Amino acid sequence: MAKEFSSKLQKPDTIGNQVLWKAAGYSDDDMSRPIIGIANSFSDMVAGHTNLRRIADMVKYGIYRAGGTPAEFGTIACCDGLADAHAGGNYVLPSRDNIADSVEIMAMAHRLDGLVLLGSCDKIVPGMLMATARLNIPCIFVPGGCMISGPAFGGQQKTDSTTVSEAMGKMQTGEIDLDEVLRIGHLCTPTCGSCQFMGTANSMCCLAEALGMTLTGGALIPAVYNERIRSALNSGERIVELVRNGITARQIMCKEALENAVMTMMAVGGSTNTVIHSCAIAHELGINPQEIINAFDRYSAVIPLVAKINPATHEYDAVDLYQAGGIPQVMKVIRPFLHTGVLTVTGQTLGENLDGFRNLYPANTDLIRPLDHPHSTLGGLAILRGNLTPDTAVAKPAAIHPDVRLFTGKAVCFDSEEDCVKAIEARQVRAGHVVVIRYEGPKGGPGMRELYKPMKLLYGQGLAKSAAIITDGRFSGTNSGCFVGHISPEAAAGGPLALVRDGDKITIDVPGKTLTLHVDDDELNRRRAAWSYQPRSGIGGYLARYASMVTSAAEGGVLKVRK
Secondary structure: OOOOOHHHHHHHHHHHHHHHHHHHOOHHHHHHOOOOEEEOOOOOOOOOOOOOOHHHHHHHHHHHHHHOOEEEEEOOOOOHHHOOOOHHHHHHHHHHHHHHHHHHHHHHHHHOOEEEEEEEOOOEEEEEEHHHHHHHEEEEEEEOOOOEEOOOOEOOEEOOOHHHHHHHHHHHOOOOOOHHHHHHHHOOOOOOEEEOOOOOHHHHHHHHHHHOOOOOOOOOOOOOOHHHHHHHHHHHHHHHHHHHHHOHHHOOOOOOHHHHHHHHHHHHHHOOOOHHHHHHHHOOOOHHHHHHHHHHHHHHHOEEEEEEEOOOOOOHHHHHHHHHOHHHHHHOOOOHHHHHOOOOOOOEEEEHHHHHHHOOOOOOOEEEEEOOOOOOOOOOOOEEEEEEEEEEEEOOOHHOHHHHHHEEEEEEEEOOOOHHHHHOOOOOOOOOOEEOOOOOOOOOOOOOEOOHHHHHHHHHOOOOOHHHHHHHOOOOOOOOOEEEEEEOOOHHHHHHHOOOOOEEEEEEOOOEEEEOOOOOHHHHHHHHHHOOOOOOOOHHHHHHHHHHHHHOEEEEEEOOOOO
């Protein structure tokens, strides 16, 4: 039963505020209704967000239909693929915390009764969810939708926004020429939307739905489908009901809901970045991030990989997963493990949502498999520990070929992504190498750059099954091959990664969840005594402040005031 609602703007102490709302064009009637903010991360520069103006319009219609008053404002949105193409790419993870701050500021300063958050891409989604955790007002997250894939290329049935990097690797080996690279570059991104694979963008949208913050089935609706428009309108209607019923974000985003999201990431092979973002959301909820790390570790041995799309396979993409039933169908499969009594933005429990879900498309039991016939008994993500990563690191078994899940090789070390890329392009990285990329963590980057390009180049050169990459930076959800990221403590904080030298033997054991540097403690102590850290020169502005406040990846890379 809905409670009687009175807008915050109708209280006697807000008369001065009412005057300024009227100056913006609002009426007394508008201010008598629930005032619903719409945090819109529309951008002409981000492919996953160029459709958000239309989405915002439909959310507004829904809010009006349900008796609310919409109030739209903007947030920034950086594209990982664009920003990481140059040295300024380190701004992307730091933008997450800026987004969280800006949404919090607008919602609190303007006394919003509820909030709808519009986004699709990598750091925007977690930044918005972090803000909702702080605010604890009624909130709904609305994704902009995924992109359609491009045509076949290089033995792959579908191409995506990162295929060009793989094509560059093929060109370097003489397999194709520049004209073919340019051709596929014209065709691999035919529509707007978040990139076609289970990268961080789609992973975080799926996580938001599994968390209960997005309408059932809303995570993976393609950007160009009409259903995306209808889902936006329905979200506008629902937020008004949430406000009237007093259902706030923290009633939904509880520890059990976060565990549901972790289990879902295991089931679909979510991006490694979902670990750092889940830890950051937990931090904002007052939950120790280590509890979430432990949940990823625990459920990796329990939840098998039941849904498999690009990059784990190039047969299926995010659109295929949507048509197969999306996150609701995946959660139905793993339902025996889920906390089905948790509340969601539908106003119903997760269990009630799953009971009521019906997929209009034909079932695809090869893409979404039953528990007794999964794609892999290993969960989609793995938490690694060892003498090279005392605080944890993250791997993605779903995208690592079984032949290289246990890999031992000799280290070749680079102190930046740029130096590593130059070496790979010069064909200096060979089979048997473990590429070490360090000083790219949250503090050292600063900003923990996404290192998708080195792995893509190795894939294109045919080394994905014979060489590996480990780093204190991050990877893209589209990467495949033997890789480990988020190594903590990072090199800039004095982690053991800083002490590795060329030729050292390293073992990556994904099934065993260990990362081992085969150098004895006495030698490591000698190296540590001779080690010193010099921050990168020329870092100022926001990044300088960020580097001085950021915590490790194992803590969510959140900002804390140093005492």
